[in-house]
Amino acid sequence: MQILVADDHKLVRDGLKPFLNELSPGADILDAATLDEAVAIAGQADKIGLVLLDLMMPGMDGLKGLGVLKAKLPNVPVVIVSGYSTRDHVMAAVQAGAAGFIPKTVSGAAMVNALRLVLSGETYLPSATFFEEASTMQPLPPIMRSGTPPPFDKLSKREAEILALLVEGRTNKEIAIVLELQEITIKVHLRNVYRKIGAANRAQAVRIALQSGWDIPVRPPAAAAT
Numbered sequence: 001m002q003i004l005v006a007d008d009h010k011l012v013r014d015g016l017k018p019f020l021n022e023l024s025p026g027a028d029i030l031d032a033a034t035l036d037e038a039v040a041i042a043g044q045a046d047k048i049g050l051v052l053l054d055l056m057m058p059g060m061d062g063l064k065g066l067g068v069l070k071a072k073l074p075n076v077p078v079v080i081v082s083g084y085s086t087r088d089h090v091m092a093a094v095q096a097g098a099a100g101f102i103p104k105t106v107s108g109a110a111m112v113n114a115l116r117l118v119l120s121g122e123t124y125l126p127s128a129t130f131f132e133e134a135s136t137m138q139p140l141p142p143i144m145r146s147g148t149p150p151p152f153d154k155l156s157k158r159e160a161e162i163l164a165l166l167v168e169g170r171t172n173k174e175i176a177i178v179l180e181l182q183e184i185t186i187k188v189h190l191r192n193v194y195r196k197i198g199a200a201n202r203a204q205a206v207r208i209a210l211q212s213g214w215d216i217p218v219r220p221p222a223a224a225a226t
Contacts, residue, residue, distance in 0.1 A: 001049040002028045006038040006069075007081070008057035012104070016052065016081075019108040023115050024049075035059030035068065042072040050119065051078040052102075055093070063096040070097045077118050081111075090125055100124035109169030117210050124210055152209075154196045162189050166202060167209050 001024050005013045013031050020029055030045060032038035036059050042048065051073065059065060069078060077099035082089065090101045100118045102111055103126055114124040155163065158179075165175045172190070176183040190202065199205035 002030055002045050002047045004030045004032060004038060004041055004045070004048050004051045006032040006035070006051065006057060007054040008033045009054075012054070012081075016111075019112050020052075020115075023112050023119075033057065035065040038069055039072055042069060048073060048076050050115065051076055052081045053078055053098075055080055055082045055084065055089070063092060066093065066096050066098060079115065079118055079124070094123060094125065101126060107168055110167060113167060113169055113206050114210055117207055120207070122207070152197065155193060159189050159193045159196070162186060163193050163197075163205065163209060166190070166193075167206050 003020050003024065005016055005020070007013050007016075010031075010033070013033075017029050020027055028047070030041050030048070032041055034057060038051075038053070042051075051069065053066065053069065054060075055062070055066075066078060066080070078097065079100040079102060080093045080098045081102045081104060083104045093101050100114060100123055102114050102124065106114070106126075117124050152160070161179065162175055165178060170178065172183050172186045175181075176186045179186075190205075194200065194202075194205055197205060197208055199208050
């Protein structure tokens, strides 16, 4: 698969490559520093399966650039990766055809999980988007109107911490180290998490958390005892 990364900062483009190779090992990463370059590449490459697009790079003119690129690649998911992630920015981008909106402040592991969600055919939005009051932008995308979010409020503080680390892409062993717990304890907590949010496994739990826009808790520097 070819992945087009369109951002005017080379440091950002280079920084994304290791995570995109984790997403799709052996992927051909294509670079563009302007909208014109991105459009030219889109017209020449024939295996592009994903586009990461910066809203603020030269030539974009707000969301008009997104429309231009979508016209070139109508069946390819285009994900906005931006330092600006207010609700209005996010909702306008999705309504203009973006398959997701990833703030540049997220961790690499969380970005990979978000992109996996997009490649599965879903839409990814930052968690805070789902819980803010509706603005003048209507109607909301289908993902916003699909029903009541899973009951994350039923999770204990420890279960919420573990699910947050799961969303970051951590293994059970890594979670156990971070929280200073036994790995078997993590497995027990995860079973409870799956039951409470209606997930069959860890991949589905991550998908539910991302798709539902769960407001991921910030983990304190030192984890509390169980």
